[in-house]
Amino acid sequence: MRRIVDRVRDTGGAGVDRRSLLIGGGAVAGLLIAWGVWPRSYRPNLAVASDETLFNAFLKIDTAGQIIVVVPQAEMGQGVSTVLPQILADELGADWRTVAVQSAPISPLYANSLLAGEALASDWSALAGGAGRWAIAEFATRNAIMLTGGSTSVRMFTQAYREAGRAGRVLLCKAAAARWDVPWETCDIVDGLVTDGQRKLRIGELAAEAAAFTLPDILPERQGEENRLWGEDVARIDLPSKVDGSHNYAADIRLPDMLFASIRQGPVGAVALGAINEAAARKVTGFVQLVKRERWVAALGTDWWAANKALDALDPQFMVADTPLSSARIDAALDDAFESEQGRRLYEQGDLAAMFEGAQAVKREYSVAPALHLAIEPPCATARVEDGKAEVWTATQAPMFCRRAVAKALGFPESAVVLYPLSAGGSFGRRMEHDTAVQAALLAQEVNRPVQLLWSRLEETIQDRPRAPAKARMAARLGRGGRIEAWSAKVASPTALAETWARISDGADPMEAARTSAGSANRLAVSGMPGPYALSSFAVDHYPAAIALPTGRWRANADGASAFFTESFIDELAHQAGIEPMSFRIQMLGGQARLAHCLTTAAAMGGWQGGIAGSGQGIACHVMDGSFIAILVECSMDNGRPRVDSIVAVVDCGDQPHPDIARQQIEGGLMFGLASALGGAAEYRGGLPRRAIMGRLGLPRLSDIGEISVELIQSSAEPGGVGQIGVPPVAPALANALFTVTGRRHRNLPLVPVA
Template identity: 50%
Template structure:
C-alpha cells in the first residue's frame, strides 16, 4: 500500500532519515540515537522521501537545505549535489530551509574533519554548543567554509536512495529489473520508456529501501560540476527575495536600539521628553545596557533613540588604539606563551645559523555586512515566532526562548536569507531585544539596527602582533621557523554572548593562531600564542585569523627570499615538498599573471595559502597612485578546492574573498573614542568602491580530491600579495595591516 505524504512509519527508509546509508551519515552513532523522527513537512501534493527531499506531483524536486544562505550559494550548490544523484531536471528544483533538528547537524565542525582543515574558532563554538545545549540540533551551524564538505555525502546518499525507490516503482509498472533503470531530467527511463518523478513519487515513497542504493556512475547527464544558474538569483534580482527587513505582519511596529560602549557601566540617563516628542513613537525601553524605541515606522523609532541621547557609564579604561597596541606589545614581550604547534628540533635549527626576525601587526578589522542585525518577533499566547538572519538557528531559538521566558519547544525560528555577515549573523542580540520588546508592547516588533549601531557594536576581527623568525640553510632553504602571536580571546567572548552572559573577554585560544603554520616543508616549526586583554568586543569574521597569519607568513617568506637572493616564486617552490597541489596553484597563478620575478619596480607580488582543505595562490599588481593611495589593478588566483560542485559559484566566492581582502588590507585603520569606534558607517572605513575594484581572474584547477572550503579562501593571500607587490614597486616593506595610504 502506498504511503501518504504525512505518513512517517516507513521501515528501511528510517535508516536514511535517521542515520544514513553510508559512512557520510553514520557519524556520532555512539553519541546520538540511531533514528530521529523526520520533522520536514510535506505540503498538499508533495511526498516526503527523506530528511532532505520532497517530490511534488507536478514534478518539482524540493530540497531542504540545512545551511544558511549568506550569499555564498548554498541554496544552489547543496541542491545541485542531491539533484545530480537523483537525476533531476534543474529547471524543476526548488529549495527551502531545513527545520531545526538533529538530522541537519554540521558534524563536520564538531570533529569529523582533520583538525587543520577547520577553523579552530568554529570547531570550538561547535563543541561549546553541544555541551551547552546537550543536543545535536545545536550543531546546525553555517561557518568555517564547511557547507559542501559537511553535506556532500548525506545529500548524495539522499538522492541515491530516492532514485532507487523511484526506479523500483517504475520497474513494477514495466515489469523490469529496477537496477537496470536510470534517471535523467526528472524521469525514470528504460530505453524509450519514460515516467516522470511526480507520477511515481507517492508509490515510490512507500517502498522498501534496498540495502545498498547504487550511486550514479559515468559522466553523462550529470549536474555536478556544471555552472548551473543559482536558484536564489532571480528573486534577488527582481526584489521578491525576502530578507528579515522585508517581513510584514498585521499590527506590526518598528524598533531601533542603542547600546553603550564595551566594558562600560549601566545606563545613567536618557531624555525621555525629547524621545516622546518624536511623531509616531509608541514606547520607549530602558535597560541597564541598552535603550530602544518602538514606533509606527523605523525612521521615527531611530529618531527617538537618537533624541534619547543615552548616557552610559564610561569604561574604567576606554579602548583606544594606544591601549590596544600597549596590551599586545606587553603580551608579546613579557608573556610566556602557549605552544600551539611544534615540529622538529627548534634549538638545533636556530643554533646552526643566523636568525632573521621581523615584527608584524594587524589592526582591528570590521565585518561591515550590508545587512545589519535585525529580527522580527511575534508572541501569540504562549507561542513565539521569530524571523531573522541566522547562522545557528537552534542557538537563536535558545536565545529567543531565554529572552521570552518560554520553553524552546514553544519557539519557532524562520531562517531568512542573510545579507552577508560570515560570523556576524551568529550573534543573537537583535533577536533577544526584539523578543523583549514584543513581549512588552503586545504587538509584533521588527527591530533593525541602524548602520551606526552596527558599525559601533561590530564583532571585530581581533588585532594581533607577531614576531616571526627563521634560519636559512643551504641553497636558501628555511630550516627553522617560529611565529609568536599576541592576540585576545574571541571564542570565549562569542560563546558567552550566545549563552546570554554578556561576553567578557577570555583567555586567548588557539583559534587566534589558525593558519600560522607555513604550508612549506620546513624541518623545525614552532607557533606560540600569547594572550592579551585588549578590552574590545571581538567576533568571528570572514577568513578569521587566517587574514593576519597569512600576512605574517607570506610577507616574511618574501623577505627571506630577498635575503637568500632567490627569486620569490622559486624560493617557495623549492620548499613545497609534498604539497604538490599548492605548487600547481603557484605555478599556474604565476604563468597566467605574467610573473616577472618580482624585481625592483615590477609592481607584482605573490602569496600562497593552504586552508579549509583547499589551496590558493595569488598574484597581484599593485602600486601607489598619484594621491598616494594603494591601487590594485590586477589579481590572478589559481585555486584547488578538490571536486567542484558549481564552478561559477566557486569563482564568485574566490572573487568575493579577494575583494574582501583588498578592503581589509587597504581600508582605513579603526580609531576609538571613549571605548567606541570613531567610524559610524562604511564611508568612515574607506572601503574600496566598485570603480576601485581590480580585474580579477580565477583559474580553477581540476581535481578529484574531496571538496574543500572556498568561501573564506580568497581572503588570506590578498594582504601579503599586495605588500609584496608594493615592496617590489617602492623598496619599502609594509608590515602592518591595514597597509596605509603612504609608502
C-alpha cells in the same frame, strides 16, 4: 548513510553540557560506552503538504513533479541554496527547472559536526583520533548544532545530499518497475523522467507510490557522464527573486499591528544605561514607546525612521566600568601579552633553541588591526510573542543556539519558540550572533505587539565583534642556499573563536567571554600556522591577549592574519637570501604538489617578472579548508594610495559541483581580503569607533581595482572550501608588490593609513 536518509536517529540529550562529559582519566571510555548504549532514532520533522511526499530529511516531491530540496544552511549570498540542491538533483536525475528549496527546521538531522568540531576540539582534547571525531559528531547531532560558516557547507553535506538523491532515485525506479513488471535495476531517471529505456513516467505521478518501497542496503551511484548536473553552472535558484525584489530578508517581514524599533547600546564596555531625555523623544512624530533595559534602550515607532529619530532626541548616556577602549589600549594589551604567563607553544618540531643559538637571526614584527564585518544588511529581526509562544524571523548561522537564547530571555521552553530562518544580506561570520533576535523578542513581549528591530549602521559598527587584532614576532635562521634552518612565530591575539562559542552556546556576556578566553592559548587563534612549508625546525607560540574588546568570527578567521605574517616574512627572507620569491617558496613546499602547481600557474598567467624593483608585482599562497591558492598582484601608486592593476588567482579546490559559484566565492574573498588590506579597520577612541560610515573606512572602489582572473585547477579531489580561501593571501601579496614599487616594507594592516 542509509541511517541518515532512511532511519536517521532521534533528538534528545539537548541539555547535555559538553564540559560535564569529561571528568577524570576514564572519560573517554565512559563516554564511548554510555553513548554506545544510548539509542537514538531521529526522524524528519518537516511539514508535508497534502500534495507532497516525504522521501527523507532532504527531499520531498509533490504530485506536479516539483523536487523540493531541504537546505539547513543559511543563504548569505554564497550560493548554498543552489549548490546543495544541485548535488541532490544530480544523483536523483532531476530536471533542474523543477527544483525548489525549503529551509530546514531545527533538527539533529542537519547538525554540522564539521564546524562544531572546530569549536569543540579544544574542550574535548582528551578525546583523541577517531574516538574524538565520533564523540564530537554525536554531541553535535544529539544537540542539533546546526551551523553555517567556515566553508563547511559543501564539505559537510555533499555525501548526505548524494545519498538522499540516490535514495529518491532508487525508490522512484522501484515504483516504476512495479508498474512495468521489470527489475528496478533496469530503470533510471533521465531529465526528470523515470524510464526503462522504452517507457517513461513523470516523477510526480510516482512519488506517493515510491515512498512505500524499501531501500536496499547499498544505494547505487548514478552511472554515466551524460545529463549530469555536477560540474555544470546551473542557474542560481535564489537569483531571480533577488533581482526582482521579491526575496524576503528580515527587514521585509510585515505583520499586522507591527511596530518598528531602533536601539542604542552604548560604547564598547558599557555596563549600565544612564541619563536619557525622554521628553524630547516623545516630541518625535510617529514615536510610540520607549523600552529600557539595564544596558540598552530602544525606541518603537510607526516606522523605523521615527524610532531612530526618537533615539537621537533621547540622547542616551551610558556608564563604563573601566577606562574607555582605545586603539592605543589595544596595542598596549597585545604588547603586554608577550610578557604574560599565559603564552603557550602550540606547534614545535626540531631543536629550535639549538638552531638559533649563536646564529644571526632575521627578525621582523607585524600587526593587524581589528577588522569590521561591514555586511550590506545591518542586523535585523522581527518577532511576535503572544499566548505563551514566540515567532522570530531573522537570518542566523546558528539557529538552534538562536532559538535557545530567545527562549531563555523570554522564560519560555524552547518548544514554544518558532524560528523562521531567512537569507542574510552578507554576514562574514556576524550572523553567528543572535543579539538582535533576543532583543526583538523582548520588545515584542514588552509591548504585546509584533516588533521589527533594525540596528542602524552606526549601531552595527559600534557593537561589531571584529576580527581579532594581532601582533607577530617572527624570527628565522637562514642557512646555505637560502634554506630556512629555523623558524619561530610568536603571536599575541585574543581567542576570538573561543569567545564566539562562549557567547552563542553558553550565553556568556561578551566582555566576560573576552576576559575568560584570554586565560588560555588556543590553536584556533593561530590557524594557518605554521603554514604550508616543509621546515625542519619551527615553533608557533600563542599569547592570549585581554584587549577589552569582544571579538568574533570573521571571514577566514585567524588565517587572514597568519597568512599576512607568514607570506610577508617569507618574502623578506627571500630578499635577504637574494633568491627570487617564487623559487624561494617552491623549494620549501616539499609534498605540496597541488600548491606548487598553483604557484607556477599563477606566475605564468600573470607574467611574473621575479619580484624585481619597479615591477609592482607580489605573490603569496595559502592552504585552508582543503583548498590551495596562489595569487599574483600587480599594483601601482595613485595619489599616495595603492591601485591594484590586476589580480591573478589560481586555485585547486577539488571537484566543485558549481564551478561558477566557486569562482564567485573566491573572487568575493579576494575583494574582502583587499578591503582589509586597504581599510575596513576599526580605530577606537573613547570606547567608540572613530569612523562608522562605509565611505570613510578606506574600502576599495571599482576605480581602485583592475582586472581579476580566477583560474580553477582541474581536480578529481573531493570539493574543498571556496568561501574563505581567497581572503588570506591578498594582503601579503599586495604588501610584497608595494615593496617593489616603494622600496618600503608594509608590515601593518591596513597597509596604508586611512585619511
